[in-house]
Amino acid sequence: MLRFLAFLALAACGSVDYDDAPVGKLSGTVLVMWVGETEAGEGDGRFVYVPSATPLRFERANPSATLKTIQPQMMYTDGGSIPALAQVFKGFSPWGYAPAYIVHDWLFVARKCVNDNSANPDQAAVAQMPFGESATVAAEVIKTLIATNTVAPNDIAPQLIASAVAGPIAKSRWNEDGACARDKVTSAHVDMIRRALPAPPGARSAQRPGKGPVAQIVQVIDFGAP
Known part of the structure; x- marks a missing residue:
């Protein structure tokens, strides 16, 4: 998701009304896994959202939604990218609104592949979504987390985050070209993830990656069956 310092500076530029989000x-x-040190010199490392047997899914109640159901695929995610100094404030934990960050990140991953004419069928579903709606989705997920008592209510953070992801830096990333292949999870990181997770029933040993680095689970949140 957007770097915290940038979205603080640009929050006022957003136009999302969090209170109206259904x-x-x-x-x-x-399921979020750590696969190594950060490559940009910021944050706590490199993280991957990993779809499980029951992958994360967000079903929208917004009657004007261009995409009613959002189900992220495997991708890199940086959570809220919040510096340590800012994490002392309520609502600004880098993983406090993890499902919202992951759903929002997925929309951008998919959009970049649409921009590069390299989208798979799931990514192509984002093609008709305008940029502003991506910020609305973030607001909807945060509001859903609060409404279901998954996270505590907060008077400031939800509106600030929703407004920030509607700002010009986010828009430039939404329209970015040449990023689809660059953002794809590498085969080395996929192998690290596979070494960390139980083999699926019936899997042959030859299908499993050999010895090497193992990814670490950093967060698991279960919302139950659809």
Whole structure:
């Protein structure tokens, strides 16, 4: 998601009304894994959202939604990218609104592949979504997390985050070209994830990656069946 310092500076530029965002439905499991040190010199490392047997899914109640159901695929995610100094404030934990960050990140991953004419069928579903709606989705997920008592209410953070992801830096990333292949999870990181997770039933040993680095689970949130 957007770097925290940037969205603080640009929050006032957003036009999302958090109070009007409808509550949707979250189901499935959030599984985030650490695969190594950060490559940009910022944050706590490199993280991957990993779809499980019951992947995260967000069903929207917004009647004007161009995409009613959002189900992220495997991708890199940086959570809220919040510096340590800012994490002392309520609502600004880098993973406090993890499902919202992951759903929002997925829309951008998919959009970049649409921009590069390299989208798979799931990514192509984002093609008709205008930029402003991506920020609305973030607001809807945060509001759903609060409405279902998954996270505590907050008077400031939800509106600030929703407004920030509607700002010009986010828009430039939404329209970015040449990023689809660059943002794809590498085969080395996929192998690290596969070494960390149980083999699926019936899997042959030859299908499993050999010895090497193992990814670490950093967060699991289960919303139950759809």
